Amino acid sequence: MSQEELQNENINKIITIINKAIKKCPLYEQQQNYLLESRKIVLFNEALKDQISKCQDEIRLLQKELAQPSKKLRRKAIEISKKYKCSNCEKNYGSEASLNLHCKIKHTFSETDSKTQIDHSFQI
Ligand SMILES: [Zn+2]
Numbered sequence: 147m148s149q150e151e152l153q154n155e156n157i158n159k160i161i162t163i164i165n166k167a168i169k170k171c172p173l174y175e176q177q178q179n180y181l182l183e184s185r186k187i188v189l190f191n192e193a194l195k196d197q198i199s200k201c202q203d204e205i206r207l208l209q210k211e212l213a214q215p216s217k218k219l220r221r222k223a224i225e226i227s228k229k230y231k232c233s234n235c236e237k238n239y240g241s242e243a244s245l246n247l248h249c250k251i252k253h254t255f256s257e258t259d260s261k262t263q264i265d266h267s268f269q270i
Contacts, residue, residue: 227240
């Protein structure tokens with residue numbers, strides 16, 4: 147008998163022993179293919195291991211990014227939606243703070259002009 151045949155015989159013996167033991171279990175169901183079910187579980191475990199290692203890779207990447215706070219990720223100008231429109235000119239900004247800064251720098255004079263105009267209109 148070759149070594150391969152001997153190995154197969156041993157495996158068959160083990161399967162026979164396991165099958166006998168399974169049939170003695172109180173929850174044993176005859177229509178269930180336990181060998182197939184155990185293979186499914188092995189495959190499912192492999193898929194889970196794969197997902198776990200992917201998550202661990204992501205965690206490592208995120209920890210690297212956190213460890214380097216100087217490298218701040220900035221959005222590109224195209225990615226920012228510029229919903230804050232200047233009422234004095236055609237400029238658009240991504241935040242109220244940016245728009246306010248723009249107005250302070252570019253339109254300070256016209257703003258005070260309009261304010262003084264309003265003040266005058268209240269005078270009788
Ligand atoms: Zn403006």
